[in-house]
Amino acid sequence: MAxxxxxxxxxxxxxxxxxxxxxxxxxxxxxxxxxxxxxTHALEKLRANSAKWSEDDARDDR
Known part of the structure; x- marks a missing residue:
């Protein structure tokens, strides 16, 4: 179901x-x-995702 x-x-x-x-x-x-x-909490979710992705990128760059 779409x-x-x-x-x-x-x-x-x-x-x-x-x-x-x-x-x-x-x-x-x-x-x-x-x-x-x-x-209503979209900005909080976006900030949390951005922080997680930055941490993941930093870990991948090691």
Missing amino acids: EDKENQFWYNMRTGAVERGFQSPSVDRVGPFANHDEA
Whole structure:
């Protein structure tokens, strides 16, 4: 069953708003998220992922 991305939640990086469905241009959106709460914490998730990837890259460079 394909995911219904039009009804999932997205975080708008330009406005900081949580949106349901494709309300803003894709360049401004990150997601999709399963629920409103996950989308609300999108920046925290992005920062955590970025830190993990940086650590992984540094470990790979050794």
